[in-house]
Amino acid sequence: MEIKVGFEIGYYAVNPTPMATMLNIHPSRFADIVGTETVVAEPNLPDAGSSVPIGFYRDSFGNVCGRLTAPAGGVTFRGSALVRDSGLPDVVNPAAQQVPxxxxxxxxxxxxxxxxxxxxxxxxxxxxxxxxxxxxxxxxxxxxxxxxxxxxxxxxxxxxxxxxxxxxxxxxxxxxxxxxxxxxxxxxxxxxxxxxxxxxxxxxxxxxxxxxxxxxxxxxxxxxxxxxxxxxxxxxxxxGRILMAIGRDAADVALTTSFGRMDLVKFVVISDEVVPA
The missing domain is CATH 3.10.620.30 (C8orf32 fold)
Incomplete structure (x- = not known):
């Protein structure tokens, strides 16, 4: 099957604010992405330009992370991807053994x-x-x-x-x-x-x-x-689980981290099976 995923997440900020993101699909699923995954940041105020540059890197867990500075007025993240999936449920293996x-x-x-x-x-x-x-x-x-x-x-x-x-x-x-x-x-x-x-x-x-x-x-x-x-x-x-990030706990995999005051103003996520026409 194919699954359409994406999001629109908006933040308001009074002042320019550095941010870190973890909004990309995990590298272990890269081979399943049909075409290209898109993750962009757009300023909320039109006079701040058409886009906000994001620099990407891998953290110590192998997750794809981004760095940017949100302009005054805030930023909206938009992402989309089409992902192939086996359509099979999570693996069940009662014979799996604990490793000493x-x-x-x-x-x-x-x-x-x-x-x-x-x-x-x-x-x-x-x-x-x-x-x-x-x-x-x-x-x-x-x-x-x-x-x-x-x-x-x-x-x-x-x-x-x-x-x-x-x-x-x-x-x-x-x-x-x-x-x-x-x-x-x-x-x-x-x-x-x-x-x-x-x-x-x-x-x-x-x-x-x-x-x-x-x-x-x-x-x-x-x-x-x-x-x-x-x-x-x-x-x-x-x-249809599509992994984005792994870590010791939720502190390691925050979708966004802001280094200054920001307010969440929009949060929309989609993850839907694509039904053949």
């Missing part, structure tokens, strides 16, 4: 460590009390995902940019990033490398959500030498 810590590649150890939103030190005892009797590997990752799916209530009113995995566990409510933070923290506590993912995920193969949010957060775990996708919010294999 002493056999993990060096570069994966950071995905066992605490990070900004994932306090393994606060949740290790809880994790072992909940999942210590589960079989290591796929069964344990599923048990963690099931627990978080049922423990946390979803609602946009529960969103807060300072909420950590421990907060989510105590409050029992959050948005997709909170489900992912709690689940991947529990995985790390149980010695399963886990990383945060963000990207497009439209309502493909499922009933359409009346209030869609086509950017989503999920997580991946490392089992049997490869990364597998898990989603504690939906807790069901989904079709």
């Amino acid at each position: 810590v002493d056999q993990l590649p060096d570069e994966l150890l950071l995905y066992l460590m605490p990070s900004r939103y994932c306090e393994t030190d606060k949740l290790t005892d809880i994790a072992w009390s909940l999942f210590g009797n589960t079989r290591p590997g796929w069964e344990r990752a599923v048990a963690i995902t099931d627990f978080v799916h049922h423990h946390v209530i979803f609602g946009y009113q529960h969103a807060h940019h300072m909420k950590s995995a421990h907060d989510v566990y105590e409050q029992g409510a959050g948005v997709c990033r909170d489900f992912a933070h709690l689940a991947l923290t529990f995985c790390r506590c149980m010695n399963i490398p886990a990383r945060y993912c963000t990207g497009y995920m439209g309502d493909i193969g499922v009933p359409r959500d009346p209030a869609p949010m086509d950017f989503s957060g999920w997580f991946q775990v490392y089992l049997s030498g490869q990364w597998y996708t898990f989603d504690a919010r939906h807790n069901h294999p989904r079709i």
Whole structure:
């Protein structure tokens, strides 16, 4: 299948403001892009010119990032791409085994460590009390995902940019990033490398959500030498995920970061299957 993705995100700023972005599709999906992905920045005020230059680079996780200075009056980001997809749901592999810590590649150890939103030190005892009797590997990752799916209530009113995995566990409510933070923290506590993912995920193969949010957060775990996708919010294999960025947690994959005061004034995202004529 082919999936049309894109966004229009606008910010207002009184003064010129440096920004960093993470709005591009992840390099692991470059081969699936039909034609060229477009990500541009346009000034909100006409006297600021027709476009704002963006300089692109790769961060330490391999994500595509941009740097720019938004002019006074603010900036609007527009992106679009057509992406080929297998049309298959997330891979399920009950035979996947947990890799002993002493056999993990060096570069994966950071995905066992605490990070900004994932306090393994606060949740290790809880994790072992909940999942210590589960079989290591796929069964344990599923048990963690099931627990978080049922423990946390979803609602946009529960969103807060300072909420950590421990907060989510105590409050029992959050948005997709909170489900992912709690689940991947529990995985790390149980010695399963886990990383945060963000990207497009439209309502493909499922009933359409009346209030869609086509950017989503999920997580991946490392089992049997490869990364597998898990989603504690939906807790069901989904079709059409298009990865944009990976990191230790949401702090590593912010869509935009402004180095000065800016106000979000527009946020529209699309992720739709292209139906052949």
